[in-house]
Amino acid sequence: MQEKKQRILEESIKLFVRKGYHATSIQEIVEQSGVSKGAFYLYFASKEALTAEIVDYYVKMVMEKLDTINEEEGTPEDKLVKQTALFLQLVSQHKGYMLMSVRDNLNVGENIDQIAKQVIGKIYHLTRQHMLDIYGQKIIPYLMDCSVIYDGLMQGYIKVIVLYELQFDPDQLATFIVERLKSVVLGLLEDQPSPQMTEEQLGIKQADTGLSIAGHCDQLRAEIARLDRDPEEKSQLQDIVVLLKRELRKDESNPMLLRGIIHELSAIPELYQYIQVFKQKIIPNLKG
Numbered sequence: 001m002q003e004k005k006q007r008i009l010e011e012s013i014k015l016f017v018r019k020g021y022h023a024t025s026i027q028e029i030v031e032q033s034g035v036s037k038g039a040f041y042l043y044f045a046s047k048e049a050l051t052a053e054i055v056d057y058y059v060k061m062v063m064e065k066l067d068t069i070n071e072e073e074g075t076p077e078d079k080l081v082k083q084t085a086l087f088l089q090l091v092s093q094h095k096g097y098m099l100m101s102v103r104d105n106l107n108v109g110e111n112i113d114q115i116a117k118q119v120i121g122k123i124y125h126l127t128r129q130h131m132l133d134i135y136g137q138k139i140i141p142y143l144m145d146c147s148v149i150y151d152g153l154m155q156g157y158i159k160v161i162v163l164y165e166l167q168f169d170p171d172q173l174a175t176f177i178v179e180r181l182k183s184v185v186l187g188l189l190e191d192q193p194s195p196q197m198t199e200e201q202l203g204i205k206q207a208d209t210g211l212s213i214a215g216h217c218d219q220l221r222a223e224i225a226r227l228d229r230d231p232e233e234k235s236q237l238q239d240i241v242v243l244l245k246r247e248l249r250k251d252e253s254n255p256m257l258l259r260g261i262i263h264e265l266s267a268i269p270e271l272y273q274y275i276q277v278f279k280q281k282i283i284p285n286l287k288g
Contacts, residue, residue, distance in 0.1 A: 002043070004033075004035050004039055004043070005043045007033050007034070007035070008029065008030075008033045008035060008039075008040060008043060008044070008050070009050070009053065009054055009057065011029065011032040011033040012024070012029045012032075012033070012050055012051075012054070013054060014032070015028055015029060015032055016051075021051065024047075026040060026047055029047075029050075058090075058094070061090075062086075062087075062090065063122060065086055065090075066083065066086065066122065066123075066126060067266065069082045069083055069086060070083075070126060075134075076129075076130045076131075076133030076134045077130075077134050077178065079130055080127065080130040080131075080134070080178055081171075081174050081175055081178045082174075083126060083127070083130070084154070084174035084177055084178055085170045085171050085173075085174035087154060087158070088157070088158075088161075088168070088170040088173055088174055089170045091158050091161055091162060092161070092168070092170060122272050124147055125272050125273045125276075126272070127147055127150060128143050128147065128273075129273075129276070131143060131146055131147075131185070135185060135189070138189060139185065139189070141195045141198070142185070142188045142189075142195055143199065144195070144197040144198050144199055144201075145188070145195055145196050145197055146181065146184065146185055146188070148197060149181065149184055150177075150181050153177050153180060153181065154177065157173065157177070213245070213248045213249065214245065214249070216274070216277055216278065217241055217242075217244060217245035217248070219274065220241050220244075220265075220271065220274045220275075221238055221241050221242075223270070223271060223274055224237045224238055224241065224271070225238075227268070227270055237265070237268070240261055240264060240265060241265075243261060244258070244261045244262075244265075244278075247261070262275060262278060262279060
């Protein structure tokens, strides 16, 4: 990233934290960053675009780290603890950004709304899979309720940590949170109350793991068609899936090409659960 652009991002966060997003002007940002207004507009079309890029920067960092955790060895419960610790560590390391998010309203455009939905979707699907791996099919009716409870625990601690600048041990707190979630889950499974929220109510669709290779590709294409994205981008993604389908049907597939395609599609949070099917159930069984 260009030095001036990086400086604008860093200094704007400081100003947003100190004064608030809405009270900070572009003039103040350029003065604090030591650049001209022309330089600002060279990198950002508006203050909203700047804020969207700040959010996008943190989102990409979080998603990359989540993928790393998910691909590591360990039990599903270990991975859930590591995922939780990751969020808490990021809160500790980037209090300025978190304070900006907590104290001010960042809902300044559809782009940020879309980014937020992508992150929430990926975190939900990761947590969902960890819960399924830990507790099995019996947890399915309560997956959404458990996700809301987990998110509530996380958000409560994060706000206190950020607003009061508390020092804490991320691993210890993560273990504590996951253990408390476990108590809730075991209580639900024992008492079996009626679920309060379901995936169907929110229109959340899950990948069908019993499909053929062609079926998985068709399901992936159908999901891409439902994405709230630019038509040209969706068309390009559809073409990538066609290439994936063609490669998977070969007697000897090209592993390097497959990895490249999967990596490209993995960057789309809404497709995460579908890509996991390819990673876990299809590609490991291919020859070549």
